[in-house]
Amino acid sequence: xxxxxxxxxxxxxxLTALEQGQRERLDELxxxxxxxxxxxxLEELVEEEDDLASVLSLLDxxxxxxxxxxxxxxxxxxxxxxxxxxxxxxxxxxxxxxxSDERADLFNxxxxxRQEVLLRRMARQEREDLKxxxxxxxxxxxxxxxxxxxxxPSGMTVSQAMMRVRQTAPDAxxxxxxxxxxxxxxxxxxxxxxxxxxxxxGARVDDLMxxxxxxxxxxxxxxxxxxxxxxxxxxxxxxxxxxxxxxxxVTHDDAMDVVESEATEDFHKGMSIGQLEDGVSRVPLWxxxxxxxxxxxxxxxxxxxxxxxxAYFEDTxxxxxxxxxxxxxxxxxxxNAGAQAATLMVRGMATGDVGVKxxxxxxxxxxxxxxxxxxxxxxxxxxIGVMRGGEAVAMVVATSMVTIVLFGSLLGMCLPFxxxxxxxxxxxxxxxxxxxxxxxxxxxxxxxxxxxxLTGV
Amino acid sequence: xxxxxxxxxxxxxxLTALEQGQRERLDELxxxxxxxxxxxxLEELVEEEDDLASVLSLLDxxxxxxxxxxxxxxxxxxxxxxxxxxxxxxxxxxxxxxxSDERADLFNxxxxxRQEVLLRRMARQEREDLKxxxxxxxxxxxxxxxxxxxxxPSGMTVSQAMMRVRQTAPDAxxxxxxxxxxxxxxxxxxxxxxxxxxxxxGARVDDLMxxxxxxxxxxxxxxxxxxxxxxxxxxxxxxxxxxxxxxxxVTHDDAMDVVESEATEDFHKGMSIGQLEDGVSRVPLWxxxxxxxxxxxxxxxxxxxxxxxxAYFEDTxxxxxxxxxxxxxxxxxxxNAGAQAATLMVRGMATGDVGVKxxxxxxxxxxxxxxxxxxxxxxxxxxIGVMRGGEAVAMVVATSMVTIVLFGSLLGMCLPFxxxxxxxxxxxxxxxxxxxxxxxxxxxxxxxxxxxxLTGV
Numbered sequence: 001x002x003x004x005x006x007x008x009x010x011x012x013x014x015l016t017a018l019e020q021g022q023r024e025r026l027d028e029l030x031x032x033x034x035x036x037x038x039x040x041x042l043e044e045l046v047e048e049e050d051d052l053a054s055v056l057s058l059l060d061x062x063x064x065x066x067x068x069x070x071x072x073x074x075x076x077x078x079x080x081x082x083x084x085x086x087x088x089x090x091x092x093x094x095x096x097x098x099x100s101d102e103r104a105d106l107f108n109x110x111x112x113x114r115q116e117v118l119l120r121r122m123a124r125q126e127r128e129d130l131k132x133x134x135x136x137x138x139x140x141x142x143x144x145x146x147x148x149x150x151x152x153p154s155g156m157t158v159s160q161a162m163m164r165v166r167q168t169a170p171d172a173x174x175x176x177x178x179x180x181x182x183x184x185x186x187x188x189x190x191x192x193x194x195x196x197x198x199x200x201x202g203a204r205v206d207d208l209m210x211x212x213x214x215x216x217x218x219x220x221x222x223x224x225x226x227x228x229x230x231x232x233x234x235x236x237x238x239x240x241x242x243x244x245x246x247x248x249x250v251t252h253d254d255a256m257d258v259v260e261s262e263a264t265e266d267f268h269k270g271m272s273i274g275q276l277e278d279g280v281s282r283v284p285l286w287x288x289x290x291x292x293x294x295x296x297x298x299x300x301x302x303x304x305x306x307x308x309x310x311a312y313f314e315d316t317x318x319x320x321x322x323x324x325x326x327x328x329x330x331x332x333x334x335x336n337a338g339a340q341a342a343t344l345m346v347r348g349m350a351t352g353d354v355g356v357k358x359x360x361x362x363x364x365x366x367x368x369x370x371x372x373x374x375x376x377x378x379x380x381x382x383x384i385g386v387m388r389g390g391e392a393v394a395m396v397v398a399t400s401m402v403t404i405v406l407f408g409s410l411l412g413m414c415l416p417f418x419x420x421x422x423x424x425x426x427x428x429x430x431x432x433x434x435x436x437x438x439x440x441x442x443x444x445x446x447x448x449x450x451x452x453x454l455t456g457v
Numbered sequence: 458x459x460x461x462x463x464x465x466x467x468x469x470x471x472l473t474a475l476e477q478g479q480r481e482r483l484d485e486l487x488x489x490x491x492x493x494x495x496x497x498x499l500e501e502l503v504e505e506e507d508d509l510a511s512v513l514s515l516l517d518x519x520x521x522x523x524x525x526x527x528x529x530x531x532x533x534x535x536x537x538x539x540x541x542x543x544x545x546x547x548x549x550x551x552x553x554x555x556x557s558d559e560r561a562d563l564f565n566x567x568x569x570x571r572q573e574v575l576l577r578r579m580a581r582q583e584r585e586d587l588k589x590x591x592x593x594x595x596x597x598x599x600x601x602x603x604x605x606x607x608x609x610p611s612g613m614t615v616s617q618a619m620m621r622v623r624q625t626a627p628d629a630x631x632x633x634x635x636x637x638x639x640x641x642x643x644x645x646x647x648x649x650x651x652x653x654x655x656x657x658x659g660a661r662v663d664d665l666m667x668x669x670x671x672x673x674x675x676x677x678x679x680x681x682x683x684x685x686x687x688x689x690x691x692x693x694x695x696x697x698x699x700x701x702x703x704x705x706x707v708t709h710d711d712a713m714d715v716v717e718s719e720a721t722e723d724f725h726k727g728m729s730i731g732q733l734e735d736g737v738s739r740v741p742l743w744x745x746x747x748x749x750x751x752x753x754x755x756x757x758x759x760x761x762x763x764x765x766x767x768a769y770f771e772d773t774x775x776x777x778x779x780x781x782x783x784x785x786x787x788x789x790x791x792x793n794a795g796a797q798a799a800t801l802m803v804r805g806m807a808t809g810d811v812g813v814k815x816x817x818x819x820x821x822x823x824x825x826x827x828x829x830x831x832x833x834x835x836x837x838x839x840x841i842g843v844m845r846g847g848e849a850v851a852m853v854v855a856t857s858m859v860t861i862v863l864f865g866s867l868l869g870m871c872l873p874f875x876x877x878x879x880x881x882x883x884x885x886x887x888x889x890x891x892x893x894x895x896x897x898x899x900x901x902x903x904x905x906x907x908x909x910x911l912t913g914v
Binding site: 036193198230235280285288293304331344345361368372 | 622627650651709720724728730737745750756761765767775781788789792796797803812815829833834
């Protein structure tokens with residue numbers, strides 16, 4: 001994507017200072033930029049201008065902690081390029097300064113030899129932590145959690161806990177939600193810093209903490225984390241392993257990123273586009289082609305059924321050519337109504353507004369709404385039917401319209417539930433799939449009605 | 458929506474206890490339920506079973522603060538029903554306990570007479586605050602912000618600020634991000650509680666604070682708040698008026714709700730469904746009909762152009778009926794490819810990945826991708842063309858496929874930018890609109906090519 005104007009200006013100022021070797025000017029300019037903004041400038045430099053050298057020089061001007069922070073904001077492939085041009089020594093120090101979740105993500109991108117070299121040079125605990133975090137499957141709670149949380153041993157007093165918070169403050173991802181763990185490492189309760197601050201210093205955290213903590217298992221889906229964080233307005237969500245031991249937290253900002261990326265994924269699925277690894281403006285062309293072509297070609301074959309249907313009714317068509325005029329209208333309308341119904345269900349299921357149990361109730365509702373929609377559209381098209389082909393054709397077209405819209409809407413509504421039932425993502429009930437199915441059925445419905453009415457069978 | 462099983466069980470236990478008048482049992486059961494869960498049970502009671510009486514009795518069992526909290530989670534119309542059955546006295550105390558943003562929302566739902574009565578009984582400052590918050594237009598930063606933030610007067614020391622935090626803790630929406638204001642109420646800087654905790658008690662907040670605060674104006678769109686909160690990983694976003702005075706904050710959980718509801722709105726727009734006031738399972742049928750019918754009927758008329766196109770080429774069709782077999786396939790494929798391209802652009806623009814300036818670059822990319830897609834699909838369909846209608850028909854169908862897919866994709870890609878340019882929401886470039894436009898163009902392209910090839914014109 002293109003940079004916004006102020007960022008474009010920042011970029012040019014930075015490049016000029018870099019070219020002229022004005023290190024002092026850079027030290028003045030760089031701290032003014034937020035990590036999210038600076039990383040966007042660096043990303044553009046690598047991806048648009050292929051200028052890795054400037055990126056590395058600019059990163060070199062940053063103190064280590066900030067360098068790690070900025071790096072964490074960059075897309076994976078850029079991080080990898082930067083990492084590849086760093087010495088082992090430097091990369092190790094940068095990794096150490098990164099948040100534990102970002103560290104694991106970058107580590108997973110490196111090739112195995114480099115991973116081995118780096119692991120061998122790490123302290124044991126650090127190594128175990130990294131190996132563990134890097135091992136969780138993408139898309140799970142484990143893969144997006146961080147191990148930089150504040151754990152308070154059960155039995156501590158409020159003032160001891162407060163001391164612990166102050167000690168952990170520089171490294172922890174958040175210090176505002178504290179987790180109390182028993183000697184076995186199991187999650188015993190939680191306490192907000194706010195509660196701690198207003199509590200009596202001598203009180204025990206065990207007496208203050210909330211014991212019924214909302215928690216999630218490491219291998220649950222990241223969508224579920226996001227759903228719970230949104231539902232209960234959490235600042236962070238504790239993640240536990242199979243023995244109920246606390247192993248990490250997912251903070252609100254990471255949960256928000258999940259909501260955005262899941263919505264984008266569902267949008268693309270809704271149009272039968274496979275999951276992109278990056279934004280549409282950056283993903284390679286070949287990948288964009290592959291993600292779109294599969295369903296399009298499948299639908300070419302599905303669409304042939306409509307053709308076969310038309311061939312079957314050749315005599316009816318030959319007898320009344322005016323019927324063909326209304327073909328795009330009828331199948332188009334059915335497809336539109338069906339795609340609407342499918343989208344309402346898919347989105348309702350994604351946000352948790354619609355459950356599988358609601359199926360029966362929603363079917364009744366859709367029947368009423370789609371029936372009314374079909375009638376309205378039939379009334380709109382009837383006069384044109386009379387004009388073009390006479391009353392008989394008008395009757396065929398109007399009847400077909402009601403039937404096709406009703407059928408299409410019900411198909412669109414039910415498909416997400418059926419897919420869900422067989423274990424597929426309901427979002428696969430995409431507009432292209434739904435409209436193609438309805439196209440074929442629409443042809444059959446239309447010409448069956450036409451044959452019956454016009455030939456009096 | 459239906460309740461999850463554990464919530465269904467909770468509901469039944471609560472109702473039994475209520476029926477048998479076991480107040481103690483209720484006092485035991487109610488505190489175990491989280492506000493988000495209890496409110497879902499109450500919502501179901503009102504909407505599915507029309508049992509407002511039980512809802513009111515259950516709310517009566519809650520302490521005032523929790524009652525206000527649970528009420529805030531309920532959908533607007535249920536809040537209104539509950540409020541209408543409360544005495545002025547009770548409603549006033551509940552309003553007082555609510556968060557200032559939720560208070561303003563509920564207040565806005567009441568009829569004017571009741572508003573007047575309540576305002577007259579409020580303290581002056583409370584009244585001004587409520588009137589101000591209730592006055593912001595829906596969808597703006599002002600409408601979703603809260604005035605329950607921690608403001609630290611410029612010039613305070615760290616220990617004074619810490620004292621202020623402790624005092625404000627019970628009422629503030631968040632105490633973790635503090636805002637420093639000058640004597641005129643202007644936003645001078647911000648400081649996290651974490652920074653405050655590790656600072657020297659005698660230091661001045663003015664020397665510690667970050668002066669370059671990300672802020673937003675009251676009348677900016679709520680999407681912009683959400684976008685900035687997500688981009689900069691903020692816990693809360695300060696909102697300022699036109700004189701740069703701090704008037705409220707939007708917290709991360711409210712920003713997350715905006716991301717979800719904006720995504721749902723865009724999904725629905727993508728299928729030409731108007732904005733629903735509530736989830737699809739709850740919104741009234743009549744409203745669901747109205748939100749879907751407008752575009753469907755408009756598209757009926759747009760689709761007639763395809764019909765007119767077919768009528769114009771009647772001779773070509775009569776000469777080669779096999780052409781009709783491929784009609785649904787060709788316009789369907791063009792529509793699918795176009796809807797994909799439109800969705801990629803619309804979503805890219807919504808997440809900020811695609812900017813208006815990227816148009817030229819993306820056009821080139823789409824040209825390449827769509828050309829390859831069209832060629833692939835043409836190759837897939839060509840053998841069937843030969844089978845059905847001979848080589849000439851196969852050539853017509855294959856050429857048309859490439860042209861229609863290319864044209865459709867470019868139309869789908871450009872439409873969101875064009876709409877954006879004329880000031881419309883790009884999401885209006887919905888699948889139904891794009892496919893309908895492509896249907897009509899597809900008919901023209903197909904039969905023009907057919908006429909040229911088959912009649913040798």
